[in-house]
Amino acid sequence: xxxxxxxxxxxxxxxxxxxxxxxxxxxxxxxxxxxxxxxxxxxxxxxxxxxxxxxxxxxxxxxxxxxxxxxxxxxxxxxxxxxxxxxxxxxxxxxxxxxxxxxxxxxxxxxxxxxxxxxxxxxxxxxxxxxxxxxxxxxxxxxxxxxxxxxxxxxx
Numbered sequence: 357x358x359x360x361x362x363x364x365x366x367x368x369x370x371x372x373x374x375x376x377x378x379x380x381x382x383x384x385x386x387x388x389x390x391x392x393x394x395x396x397x398x399x400x401x402x403x404x405x406x407x408x409x410x411x412x413x414x415x416x417x418x419x420x421x422x423x424x425x426x427x428x429x430x431x432x433x434x435x436x437x438x439x440x441x442x443x444x445x446x447x448x449x450x451x452x453x454x455x456x457x458x459x460x461x462x463x464x465x466x467x468x469x470x471x472x473x474x475x476x477x478x479x480x481x482x483x484x485x486x487x488x489x490x491x492x493x494x495x496x497x498x499x500x501x502x503x504x505x506x507x508x509x510x511x512x
Contacts, residue, residue, distance in 0.1 A: 357369045357390060357393070357394065357467075358388045358390060359463065359464065359467035360467050360470045360471055360474065361390055361393045363471060364471070364474045364475070365393070367393070367411075367474055368393055368394070368395055369390075369393060369394045369395070370394075370395045370397050370406075370409075370410070371394065371395070371396055371397060372397045372398070372399070372400055372406055373398075373399060374398055374399050378396075382396065403425075403428055404432070407428065407429055407432040407434050408432065410429070410432075410434050411434070411435075411474075411480065412434065412435055412436070412437065412470065412473045412474060412480065413425075413426070413429035413430075413434045413435070413436045413437075414436070414437050414438070414466070414470060415429075415436060415437070415438035415439065415445065416438075416439060416466060417438075417439065417441060418439060418441055418460060418461055419441055419442065420441055420442045420444060420445055421442060421444050422442075422444035422447070422448070423438075423444065423445060423448070426438055426445065426448055426449065427448055427491055427494055429487075430448065430449070430454065430455065430487035430488065430490060430491040431487075431488060431491035431492075432488070433484040433485065433487060433488040434484055434487070435455065435456075435473055435479070435480045435481075435483035435484040435487060436449060436455040436456070436483075436487060437455065437456045437457075437458065437466060437469035437470050437473055438455065438456075438457055438458070438466075439457070439458055439459070439460045439461065439462075439466060440457040440458065440459060440460055441460040441461070445457070448491075448494070450490065453483075453486060453490070454483055454486040454487040454489075454490040455483055455487055456469040456472065456473065456483070457469075
């Protein structure tokens, strides 16, 4: 965010969640001069409302399995940028089609993806719409259908 905020002074980063690193992260935020552009939202049980107020979703984890938060954002039509840190992320986000991926751990590349999304409303709208439909690949009916296909194949 330190690479994005100076170029997008009208944007705000909302961070959801809590944890043992929260105090250190808040201190780092202050040290970087980002307090005016970062909002610490804490824990929420209303993911739908949090995503409903979002223009972009960022999955900045450096290690993930199959991140449900990313899938929830896409199902809500929120365009996403994420580190390409695991096969599960690659399975969910089709780079350039329904979201943007950056090489794992490359913060400059992730900032670039965020600048692209925050600076281009048409790109945000297009990726968000495709994300919503693409996330349906993981809907309960679709996953159930795929399991049934597998079982049918195994019975042959």
